Amino acid sequence: MRLQNKVAIVTGAGSGIGRAAALRLAKEGASVVVADLHPRNTADLIVKDGGAAVATVTDVSDEDAVRAMVATALERFGRLDVLHNNAAALGRETYGRDLDLENLDLEVWDRTLSVSLRGAMLGCKHAAPHLGEGASIINTTSVSALLGDTDHFAYGSAKGALITFTKYVATLYGERGIRCNAIAPGLVLTDVAVRVMTPERLAEKAAERVLPWAARPEDVADLVAFLASDESRCITGQTIVIDSGTTAHRPEHALRRHRA
Numbered sequence: 115m116r117l118q119n120k121v122a123i124v125t126g127a128g129s130g131i132g133r134a135a136a137l138r139l140a141k142e143g144a145s146v147v148v149a150d151l152h153p154r155n156t157a158d159l160i161v162k163d164g165g166a167a168v169a170t171v172t173d174v175s176d177e178d179a180v181r182a183m184v185a186t187a188l189e190r191f192g193r194l195d196v197l198h199n200n201a202a203a204l205g206r207e208t209y210g211r212d213l214d215l216e217n218l219d220l221e222v223w224d225r226t227l228s229v230s231l232r233g234a235m236l237g238c239k240h241a242a243p244h245l246g247e248g249a250s251i252i253n254t255t256s257v258s259a260l261l262g263d264t265d266h267f268a269y270g271s272a273k274g275a276l277i278t279f280t281k282y283v284a285t286l287y288g289e290r291g292i293r294c295n296a297i298a299p300g301l302v303l304t305d306v307a308v309r310v311m312t313p314e315r316l317a318e319k320a321a322e323r324v325l326p327w328a329a330r331p332e333d334v335a336d337l338v339a340f341l342a343s344d345e346s347r348c349i350t351g352q353t354i355v356i357d358s359g360t361t362a363h364r365p366e367h368a369l370r371r372h373r374a
């Protein structure tokens with residue numbers, strides 16, 4: 115077990131990628147704080163499986179809530195080693211309305227940045243004083259940060275800024291032996307993604323990849339576990355793309371495959 119005696123906080127751990135990461139970090143021996151607006155049953159699943167976990171109802175954009183989230187880790191488990199800033203506002207009222215730039219509601223812009231970017235900043239701000247040598251911070255960004263599009267301006271902008279923020283945190287805390295990296299998934303087949311995507315959209319996405327398969331939440335969790343562990347001890351300030359090759363090729367490649 116690569117994370118024996120370590121303590122991890124995972125935000126947005128009530129579902130999808132965050133839940134898979136929390137389960138995986140626990141399997142590696144970490145005690146896990148499951149932080150989410152709706153933590154659901156992730157902590158129970160970990161405990162049932164013989165691991166250690168506690169759930170906190172946390173809005174990562176709220177400084178007092180983030181302070182309390184870090185305090186929970188310290189009070190319950192006595193230390194903090196891993197922070198996975200993963201929460202994002204992906205509901206209908208934010209991501210679902212993050213479409214047309216000229217009609218973009220400022221509330222959608224502000225909420226999107228508050229959760230993805232301010233949330234990660236607050237997590238780092240309050241966790242950093244308690245992190246020691248060997249600690250690892252992992253920020254979930256997206257391939258939406260790397261390429262332009264005609265919609266989701268707030269989401270792409272927030273995730274892009276998170277890549278730069280990651281480098282700043284890595285630079286600031288490198289001397290203390292604390293690492294900070296970002297992961298940039300393409301389509302991940304979470305329950306939500308599978309539910310909301312039409313067969314046509316899934317086929318389009320398949321044509322964009324070079325590999326036949328899209329990532330499952332567990333594939334992303336493998337990457338999180340690697341970045342949390344000492345196996346990645348010389349990697350910091352980086353953004354690791356996990357997208358089955360979606361951003362590996364020229365645009366024409368996808369067009370050719372889509373027409374075929």
Ligand SMILES: NC(=O)c1ccc[n+]([C@@H]2O[C@H](COP(=O)([O-])OP(=O)(O)OC[C@H]3O[C@@H](n4cnc5c(N)ncnc54)[C@H](O)[C@@H]3O)[C@@H](O)[C@H]2O)c1
Binds near residue numbers: 132150151301303304
């Ligand atoms: N699924 C994908 O295809 C995909 C692709 C690229 C990047 N991502 C990123 O991966 C991360 C996880 O996404 P997912 O697909 O697992 O989504 P998800 O909707 O399944 O999980 C997101 C979780 O974040 C929580 N959350 C929302 N706002 C919050 C807040 N203010 N404070 C605390 N928790 C909050 C939600 O309750 C939810 O449990 C996000 O950062 C997302 O942008 C996902």
